[in-house]
Ligand SMILES: CC[C@H](C(=O)O)C(=O)SCCNC(=O)CCNC(=O)[C@H](O)C(C)(C)COP(=O)(O)OP(=O)(O)OC[C@H]1O[C@@H](n2cnc3c(N)ncnc32)[C@H](O)[C@@H]1OP(=O)(O)O
């Protein structure tokens with residue numbers, strides 16, 4: 349089950365400028381700034397009620413964010429859903445014919461295990477599944 353809209357990921361060129369803008373827009377400062385080396389991204393997280401905004405900047409030419417921004421304007425990059433059991437959800441979606449971009453859950457930002465679903469499987473939206481690591485059974 350997908351239980352919650354965990355975060356909306358926004359791709360930006362200038363993370364500091366976008367962080368200042370969203371701090372003003374949301375009326376609250378970010379609760380976390382985190383580099384995810386495996387994705388070559390710097391991330392900044394804001395809480396908005398029960399959901400979050402994740403700002404992302406690429407830190408290398410190979411970063412998915414850098415590649416995205418080479419083709420598309422700044423803006424929504426992905427939508428992330430919270431799951432209780434990421435392996436079960438991956439198996440379910442694979443069975444249903446969704447294209448998963450990683451075969452195994454992988455470490456994400458903000459203390460999560462994550463998996464991405466190809467945009468082509470989800471009406472052009474890159475989908476991320478997130479399971480909080482504390483609740484992962486020894487993954
Ligand atoms: C994990 C840390 C953090 C977290 O929250 O925990 C993150 O969220 S990190 C976020 C960055 N990491 C990723 O996005 C990993 C998954 N992404 C990928 O594997 C690629 O970006 C992929 C496969 C979605 C696209 O790869 P690439 O850009 O090399 O492929 P193409 O340029 O050929 O694109 C193929 C096709 O997809 C369209 N596309 C690409 N990115 C997106 C997107 N974000 N949303 C919607 N559509 C997207 C692209 O336009 C191409 O479409 P086409 O019609 O063929 O032109």
Ligand SMILES: [Co+2]
Pocket residue numbers: 355357402426428476
């Ligand atoms: Co994300």
